[in-house]
């Protein structure tokens with residue numbers, strides 16, 4: 001039986017409601033386990049999911065006020081993120097105003113896709129450079145997402161890797177990406193294309209580069225070739241190759257060490273989340289965390 005327009009509309013509304021409920025549930029679970037009102041510096045990412053993260057932080061602070069005179073500073077990852085912090089009545093501090101020795105206790109952020117090893121694709125909303133800066137200055141990056149983002153390998157459901165580039169270099173970066181095996185990387189434009197390319201918080205451009213589904217480090221350990229032969233790449237190998245292209249500011253692949261592993265190696269922080277909270281379609285929360293937190 002054919003679906004009527006009204007039925008299709010109702011189905012879409014149900015699916016949107018499920019996704020939003022999943023984001024919210026995941027956000028409240030992540031904040032309950034990783035935020036305390038005595039924290040000094042907390043990173044706040046960008047996108048639609050982090051809005052629930054900020055709502056959860058606000059609710060937590062209302063229930064557990066910080067000690068007298070203590071200020072919780074929230075570090076935004078761009079314009080949108082700062083507006084969300086301000087709208088919630090929280091106190092923002094710009095990344096470049098942080099005291100030189102300050103490390104963020106935690107950074108909460110969303111993702112476009114997450115694989116089995118917690119590598120992420122980010123930048124679907126054109127924010128990735130500041131998100132990576134903030135994640136890498138945090139003891140732990142905690143990711144909040146809904147069930148659509150939970151995939152075994154990157155580039156399964158999410159189609160492209162967002163890459164932030166200097167405007168003058170975009171055509172040459174596209175050429176290099178094709179040489180790495182990307183099929184038809186494109187410069188991201190506004191839906192109303194007469195308004196031109198999308199510009200990031202740094203006034204840079206975004207290239208969306210499709211690649212074949214990415215391998216994990218575990219796949220390579222098991223003998224798979226992720227060196228780029230036939231366009232098949234392992235996540236971190238590809239991230240490094242793209243970052244090395246002249247004109248690339250940052251790559252929307254968050255991979256390598258997580259914060260706990262980075263600190264063990266004497267570094268400040270890492271790109272990869274220590275834990276990801278996925279809201280499920282059934283109204284539950286599935287937590288996936290790194291082995292350092294599990295053990």
Ligand SMILES: O=C[C@H](O)[C@H](O)[C@H](O)COP(=O)(O)O
Nearest residue numbers: 047048049110123125126127
């Ligand atoms: O550019 C945007 C950021 O990387 C977001 O964190 C990511 O796109 C996820 O956004 P959303 O929560 O809206 O799905």
